[in-house]
Amino acid sequence: MEILQNFHPETLLNTLICLIAAFFLGALIGLERQYRQRNAGLRTNVLVSVGAAVFVDLANRLGSHEAAVHVIAYVVYGVGFLGAGTIMKEGADVRGLNTAATLWGSAAVGACAGASLLAEAILAAFFVLSANTLLRPAVNWINRKPIDEKSSEMTYVLCAVAPREEQKAALATVEALLEGHHYPVADLDVQPFGDDGIEITATLLATSVDSAELDDIVAHLVAKSYIEQAYWNSSASD
Structure with missing residues (x-):
């Protein structure tokens, strides 16, 4: 056997x-x-x-x-x-x-x-x-340790919330502001937000993003009547 x-x-x-x-x-x-x-x-x-x-x-x-x-x-x-x-x-x-x-x-x-x-x-x-x-x-x-944004690779995410019927205008505004500050968009996503709203998420990959400039972009977005809220955050990428 x-x-x-x-x-x-x-x-x-x-x-x-x-x-x-x-x-x-x-x-x-x-x-x-x-x-x-x-x-x-x-x-x-x-x-x-x-x-x-x-x-x-x-x-x-x-x-x-x-x-x-x-x-x-x-x-x-x-x-x-x-x-x-x-x-x-x-x-x-x-x-x-x-x-x-x-x-x-x-x-x-x-x-x-x-x-x-x-x-x-x-x-x-x-x-x-x-x-x-x-x-x-x-x-x-x-x-x-505090992150040095000039030397560390960061992922920045800019978000804007707008009514669904204003999606086209809000999207164009986000793209224009980022382009004006010379921030290339790695990914741009639009998702439903609540019952009648949308959330635009722009992901930026850069090593020289200025926090003050992103604050300025957010301020310009909030100033628009068709933008309900806007904010940005960042995280270190591997």
């Missing part, structure tokens, strides 16, 4: 050790994510790590190291799709990039374990954990 022919206690023990290592190292990474209430927490990181280890170990047993290398490439590709599911866009902000990168790191840890490179798997887990913990104080310190 092929099942009995493929049963080798020593090989099975090696697989068991690899999967145990992938399980516990993935759990270490996942515990930090779970503690911080991230979308991909303890179970997700463990499953990614163990899954990667199983695929790589299977390729090693059925093929060779060369086959395992090909499988690792597919694991990286597959985890990329999994990580994409954790990324969400909220207005001008993008959330979940760190979670997706952590899943990628968990897969790398599992791949090392599955390839019987336990020391490398431990090192990889250490650096993934370090990135999520030791670097956090530095990130918080940088985030608390």
